[in-house]
Amino acid sequence: MSGGAAGAAPPREAASVPGVVPAPAGLPWWVRDLVAGAPRAAQALAGLGRVQAGTPSGRREGRAAxxxxxxxxxxxxVPxxxxxxxxxxxxxLLERAAGLRAHAGQPALPGGALDPGDDGPVAAALREAxxxxxxxxxGVQVLATMPALRVPxxxxxxxxxxxxxxxxxxxxAGDPGxxxxxxxxxxxxxxxxSRRVRVTWDRRLPGAGGGEPATLRGEGPGFDVGPRPDAGARDGAGSGVDVDARDGSGAGLLVWGFTAALVSxxxxxxxxxxxxxxARVVPAPALRPALDPLPPPAPAPVAAAGPPQRGQAAPGPVGAP
Known part of the structure; x- marks a missing residue:
């Protein structure tokens, strides 16, 4: 997460749900419904970040984002x-780079931690986006904010x-790194x-108080978005690889974790x-163990022949494919 961007528009603070700001004229019905339902969504997510017994606090516990x-x-x-x-x-949405220290390779909403110069969460969200x-x-109109949610x-x-x-x-993409x-x-x-899935995952955590490592397991909603090999057959005329994902890459994306839970x-x-x-059950992509150091740099190849060596491989996914 980097510092404030030059030339950013002045922050526009919104009232916390349910005290939303007045809706702009001409707001589509589906957006109005999403904003109106935000208090119920917040209640449904209240237990999202509950700490499991035997697991330590997070390394960024309580930091505002x-x-x-x-x-x-x-x-x-679309009908x-x-x-x-x-x-x-x-x-x-965005996809984070694979080499990041946290949430590597994962789908996400734009955002990040509040910087000292940010005038609240709205300013931080706009700056990060x-x-x-x-x-x-x-050109972005802020409609509402939800109560802060703890994200494990x-x-x-x-x-x-x-x-x-x-x-x-x-x-x-801003910074390709x-x-x-x-x-x-x-x-x-x-x-x-056909695109709504249940995603299973587990992640190794260090034990509380220096004790035995713990495993954090979970299952949550997910979305298989973007183009698929059979998109034309399953989605009908008018959809497919050239229109489903608007980043031009022709690659799909499994949305899961906090992002999918919030959207759901x-x-x-x-x-x-x-x-x-x-909904079919799928495993989450491989996760780097929380708080573990990054894999060491790959050693230089000793011969010209063959592919270069890679760093330590991440643990494989769990659950049924």
């Missing part, structure tokens, strides 16, 4: 689940900031039952989601 839930009009006509004619829009995705924050295993206290970008600006790619994911993909709670509370009945 914020994420931007940035919604925008979509570029694909509205409530029968309206207005199409659903997009959600801004500008740095990570090159989002033009001058690090223990950050993360404030979700709900926002609307009526005219989507170009986005791209931190962000691999940026996507505008259609909300409709997260409502498609918001969709559920807004009355948009179809539920999780019949």
């Amino acid at each position: 914020a994420v931007l839930v940035c919604l925008s009009p979509g570029s694909r006509a 509205a689940p409530k029968g309206g004619a207005e199409p659903l829009g997009d959600l801004l 500008q740095e990570e995705t090159r989002l033009d924050v001058a 295993p690090d223990g950050f206290a993360v404030t979700p900031v709900l926002a609307w970008e009526p005219v989507p600006s170009p986005v791209a 931190e962000v691999v790619r940026v996507l505008r994911v259609p909300v409709a993909e997260m409502l498609d039952p 709670a918001l969709l559920d509370a807004a009355g948009l989601a179809p539920g999780w009945e019949g």
